[in-house]
Amino acid sequence: MINIEEFTKGLEVEFEDVEPGTLNPDTNFRNIKGWSSMHALIIIAYIDANYNALLNGADLKSAQTIGDLYKITEEKLK
Amino acid sequence: MAYLSTSNSNVVAICSCVPKHIEKTADYTHISPEERELFAKTTGIIERRVADEDVACSDLCFSAAKHLIDKFNCAEEIDIVIFVSQSPDYILPATSILLQNRLGLKKDCIAFDINLGCSGYVYGLSVISNLLQSGQLKKGLLLVGDKSTISTTFTDKSTYPLFGDSGTATLIEHSKNKKDWHFNLQSDGSGKDAIIIEHGSCRTPFDKTLEDLAEIEPGISRAKKHLILNGMDVFNFALKEGAANILALYEKSQAKKEDTDYFVLHQANKLINESVRKKLKIDIEKVPYSIDVFGNTSSGSIPLTMCYKMEEVLKSKKLTLLLCGFGVGFSWGSALLETENVYTKLIEYDRA
Numbered sequence: 016m017i018n019i020e021e022f023t024k025g026l027e028v029e030f031e032d033v034e035p036g037t038l039n040p041d042t043n044f045r046n047i048k049g050w051s052s053m054h055a056l057i058i059i060a061y062i063d064a065n066y067n068a069l070l071n072g073a074d075l076k077s078a079q080t081i082g083d084l085y086k087i088t089e090e091k092l093k
Numbered sequence: 094m095a096y097l098s099t100s101n102s103n104v105v106a107i108c109s110c111v112p113k114h115i116e117k118t119a120d121y122t123h124i125s126p127e128e129r130e131l132f133a134k135t136t137g138i139i140e141r142r143v144a145d146e147d148v149a150c151s152d153l154c155f156s157a158a159k160h161l162i163d164k165f166n167c168a169e170e171i172d173i174v175i176f177v178s179q180s181p182d183y184i185l186p187a188t189s190i191l192l193q194n195r196l197g198l199k200k201d202c203i204a205f206d207i208n209l210g211c212s213g214y215v216y217g218l219s220v221i222s223n224l225l226q227s228g229q230l231k232k233g234l235l236l237v238g239d240k241s242t243i244s245t246t247f248t249d250k251s252t253y254p255l256f257g258d259s260g261t262a263t264l265i266e267h268s269k270n271k272k273d274w275h276f277n278l279q280s281d282g283s284g285k286d287a288i289i290i291e292h293g294s295c296r297t298p299f300d301k302t303l304e305d306l307a308e309i310e311p312g313i314s315r316a317k318k319h320l321i322l323n324g325m326d327v328f329n330f331a332l333k334e335g336a337a338n339i340l341a342l343y344e345k346s347q348a349k350k351e352d353t354d355y356f357v358l359h360q361a362n363k364l365i366n367e368s369v370r371k372k373l374k375i376d377i378e379k380v381p382y383s384i385d386v387f388g389n390t391s392s393g394s395i396p397l398t399m400c401y402k403m404e405e406v407l408k409s410k411k412l413t414l415l416l417c418g419f420g421v422g423f424s425w426g427s428a429l430l431e432t433e434n435v436y437t438k439l440i441e442y443d444r445a
Contacts, residue, residue, distance in 0.1 A: 049131065064371060
């Protein structure tokens, strides 16, 4: 089982330039400081490596918040 | 899986040629300094080589091939020339035929092009080793590379800072008592839109608006003649298929991953390659990189990495290598082969 707190914390570690404790499930990830398409690749790699679920461009497009990413990941693991 | 093995082939030498002109990620002013830093960290690209406007991929391949022909004094012995590229000199005739003449090779020589990108080196090895294995043909030149920068423009941050130019030549001979080469080659045309130049050929012919720049999204302005790259879809494809293809090749060939000395992956971007490496559980020392100084050099990236990072070890040792190329098409494949005392050389393009 995965849990959303660990998911969010792990993502924060991957976004090295984000202050610890600033991300939460409601954070719109596109609003993080310095957001670029590179962050999208980091998200895909993070979820693939840690949860063995592969998100595509459409998945990313449909998500707004970290909570949305978590839900998509959870769905893929079912 | 499309698995095949070939017999009696030997890699004699590899030469890679890159342009002298260097462009650094840190100087790419179309994006902010912070974005440049993140780009460099994620892709691994610090700098790349860019060919002058009047230099074609075939010029780089010519220089690389000429170096090998002079070194091994083998112009009269070349029976095959294959040019693998998506930046040919002309729509027609095939660039390989022009190179046959330009290199001073005999007319009793098979010459044809293969239109593939990042998977091209692996595919090219499978084709040329098939042609050489019977022994009727003795020596072949596999010329592989791209001038990708002709299809990118400064105002498109999704492609411009990613690609570098290169041309490579691999001299391969028929040789008995060599271990078989093994290949796993795959294709999926449903991924065509992920990397595509849509305009300028039969499907959507040349028109007057081909050169007009249009803004696609912030930071990405390009014309119809330019390359479109959907980074996320390519990334998704590479993560899904790269490691799986390699593992299937090991299973089918009954070779052991642990017995492989080096894994030379197409230099797509560092994040992709590191993900593939971790999936395969390979030590970083076994996975050489050249993307930091040459960028993504399309089909040329595998031989270029071998010339740049493996000169000494290729020359002095018998090695088992796993090569894997993946990208545009989608097209992807891996090759497992043994090499011994391979001469390699990295040269810069000299117009003279």
